[in-house]
Amino acid sequence: MTSPFRTAEGGRIDRATTLEFTFDGQTHTGHPGDTLASALLAAGRHQIATSIALGRPRGVAAAWAEDPGGLVQVEEPFPEPMLLATTVELSDGLVAHGLPGQGRLAEVADSARYDGVHHHVDVLVVGAGPAGLAAALTAARSGARVALVDEQSEAGGSLLGGADRLDDAPAMRWVAAAVAELAAHPEVLHLQRTTAFGSYDDGFVLALERRTDHLGTAAPKQVSRQRVWRLRARSVVVATGAHERPVVFADNDRPGTMLAGAARTFLHRYGVLPGRQAVVFTTNDSAYDAALDLHGAGVRVEAVVDARPAGSPQRREACERAGIPVLPGAVVVGTRGVERVTHALVAPFADGEVGAASPIACDLLLVSGGWNPAVHLFSQARGRLVYDETLGAFLPGEELDGLSVTGAAAGVLDLAGCLVDGQRVARAALSALAVEPAGEDRLPTAPEEVVPAAPLVLWRVPDTSGAEGTTSFVDLQRDATVADIARAVGAGLRSIEHIKRYTTIGTAHDQGKTSGVLTSGITAELLGVPVQDTGTTTFRPPYTPVAFAALAGRDRGRLFDPERVTALHDWHVVAGAVFEDVGQWKRPRYYPRPGEDMAAAVLRECAAARTGVGILDGSTLGKIDVQGPDAAVLLDRLYTNMISSLKVGSVRYGVMCGVDGMVIDDGTVLRLAEDRFLLLTTTGGAAKILDWMEEWAQTEWPDLRVHCTSVTEQWVTFPVVGPRSRDVIGAVFPQVDVSNEAFPFMTWRDTILDGVPVRLARISFSGELAFEVYVNPWYGVAVWERLLEAGRPHGITPYGTETMHVLRAEKGYPIIGQDTDGTVTPHDLGMAWAVSKKKPDFIGKRSFARPANQDPLRKQLVGLLPVDGQTVLPEGSQIVDFLADGRLPPPPVPMLGHVTSSYRSAELARPFALALVKGGRSRIGDTLHVPVDGALVPVEVTGSVLVDPEGARRDG
Amino acid sequence: MQLIECPWCGPREEVEFSYGGQAHVPYPDTPGELTDEEWARYVFFRDNTRGRFAERWHHSAGCRRWFNAIRDTATYRFERVYRLDEPRPVTP
């Protein structure tokens, strides 16, 4: 395909290189520097897609992110929905097609990389147009740390799409020199293709850098495709320019209808004629530049239709010289054409009244209704906007600490003014940071500009088409019209936020960049109130859409959530463990032998621990070293039971509650010395309990001389469990007398193994004779293997968390967080024995006396035995009771509680469960029912201790 | 991402901190002597101020120290931070 609309020369494209791409199945060519939109326009194609609701043809209507028309889906190099043709940089092999408003997510995983970077600067300048470049140069010259980010592929901003001159040369030469100078400053970070999309507290700005998108399939794989810059600036300078505003008229959505400034950009930046025969409709002087530039490039400009009664006296002469007819006091009231505009319907316009229309043939209709400063970042930073009657636009209405706005974004619309303003704002920012500006800080000289004629604020042209505003589009992406706003106002809506939601204006992909202010203006007109009173809807990040993948950055796949592992992890992997997630930890759940499923493996592991010896990697248990003369005082206040009476060398089980009396954690306490304890917490509770202890120690009792230190990773912990555990421990640690008399239950002993200190503790979480082995994890694998070796004659069996759960549940030991849910007291768990009656106070004590905690119908932990001896009750199942007649109560059936733990027991040769049941202990012996898969399974309520209730086994 | 000034570490991103609710709510000296209602007030009730509010914060991902702050609940702005051993500042 040829590019008939490509100019013979000019533009910032690399004509020596040709890129081939496919759009809607047709192959086209373009050049580096093109966007998908400019290359399509060069091929003569305006229509991109059809609209979401009405199916009307839509085309390229602007040259960048404000375009409401050119929505595409990219298929190659990687499927990506909802991009604008105007912002997709052309790459070789690009495949895309137009989208009627909704895209399609990729069905394969995105193989691209994404990342984020934190960067700190004194001054962040957003926008590398004339004002931004001037500001960045001033800041950089001072030696300050500066970042300049700009969303385009190259610096220049509005200068890219114009023919301005600076210092008697093309302005882009000054841009090139400025960029080179910035590159020479070591403390300047200059990023193009980087959109500052959100402005947050304390100078925090998020910016998306598109690092490799423009390289297409040639993008290097090890470089992130997109990067989110997390910029922290002491001062932010917003130089984001302005968006041209359309005027609404009937059938203003036909492809070929385009903002006037965009046409200039396509001509000057991309070397593309957006048409051959143009009508220019304007309310201000800026569109005359488009008319004259296009005329100069060979476009036949049929008319400049100027809504102002006197037009532009300043610009009339230039048009006359060029032979361009100017029609002052006239408007475009409509268009003809289907897939492309064929005529503009032009009518006289005076005092808001429209006269008879006559058609002017054209294939390009340029529109300018003025300029909306891009105040998004200022408004996101909670800056107040004020309506400017002259510009018909909202401007920053206050000074913000650490954030200033300059250039067109602040309503300065002339080149010389932008340069001066950029420098002024940067100097003010430096001054606020107490940074001295450089002595040499020259601005380029801009040619003197004629003061433009005052613009006319015109939101819409009265609809004379008979369509009553239903084809006068305000938001092209939402197919929302003047009629829709009128209907919203007619329905009684007054707030612009409500009108937005009623009409959906501004809620599409472009977030109302062209439609937002129009809606404010039209609404104000319909309500008969000042535009300032209507205001704007809230500007929210992101300024332009950001892919979730970019926000996720590096936190994907295996880095999505840290995987914590113990020193034994590699051993577990080799042993074929199946892992489960416990918080962030990876713990072996069971170690299947060939042909075993989980049930079989767990039955085998349980049997080993109950009849021989098993070994568990319990290193994930939280461990806290508590030291100081007042250590026992703190622990007495935090545990429900008495800790201060614990003897050195002994171990005690303890429970902690919140001030509300509900159990928050449990574990064992080893008294290492008069002034030193080692606390074991649950795996999941480790961080929370350290926080809890430090909170009380620091905020309530700073007088206590006590320190808490996490030592979770300082010790691996291996419970060696079962009747044969004494043999194994005795063999590995011959210096320790492992007899019951010398080493009784709930005591600990220190020993040395080949010069390495080891701590042994008689703690049992299974009811069996058991020893816990603590050693520095540097030696963890070596000690584990010693234990396995010594245990081999006894059939030592490594077991995982599933077996651990079965063993503890058979003994009725609750897991805090599984068998409890934050509404369970120690008494509910049947642990009144762990609640001290001697201590005058401890955290939670007072709450036990509250009436609600005395209620005999509180849920209590009990055991459940399915009467059929077969069913493994699903955890979480509800528990119900029958009426005296043996039938269910009428709905809603009262729920008595739920199953908290449920397993198959090798020891009991049947499944069993733990459950929280209302008044559970008083129901022991009763039969209740648990709905499972639509059937009611009868269960017998039992005590929670199902194995060895006498505790005969713990001493072997 | 707001910055919060840790009295020791200086400004850090808010995600390094955790919130500890209203400051200057001491644990009662003798909870056993309180009525149920008085105890419930301590356990469950806190002010819900619009404007300046004295709060507890914890630099949990940093130096792990608790401190207090006067923060405006309407603007989120931290007006000042102070250590636990410093008195509550007098605010206008």
Add this chain to the structure above:
Amino acid sequence: MAELLRTHPLMAWSRAFERLPEPVGITVEPFVATADVRLASVGAAASEALGVDLPTVPNTWVPTGTGRAVWLGPDEWLLSSTTETPEQLEARIRAAVLPLGGSATDVSAQRIGLRLTGARVRDVLAKGCSIDLHPRVFARGSSAQTSLGQAGVVLMALSDAGDDYVVLVRSSFAGYLADWLLDAALEFTTTHDS
């Protein structure tokens, strides 16, 4: 019996670290005896007893004769020693600070250390660390407890050029952080044509 062999959590990563080019060098620090020291106030008595002046400026570290002393909090430090076993160090420090109302806990295995050297390691760290690492701000002697990626770390600057750091990380997070660092360093490890 044979001597108990030590294993390091990052043994499996050593080859990947060795392959890294000079600008993004990562090496695993040897195991070192380390104690967490708590002391309400630091003065001449503490210096005398410990044989080192604990740094009192927040977020700093100082070299000691045989290791490092790192500020962790207004009453908390990490003190390492390359010449003592963990239990020797804990016993010595505990004996020294107990009379001063302090405490000491062996945390030698609680964290592992990674040394990051090279011209681009600051860029690697900046991908996951929100504090300002510019040498003007974070020069030799600076330290911070903060987050790197999603792991809590103690970060120390060893040079004034932003090209030499030590990262201490909880041992259980070591593999995660090693993976994270390798991923973050990837773009500096190969040329674009590979």
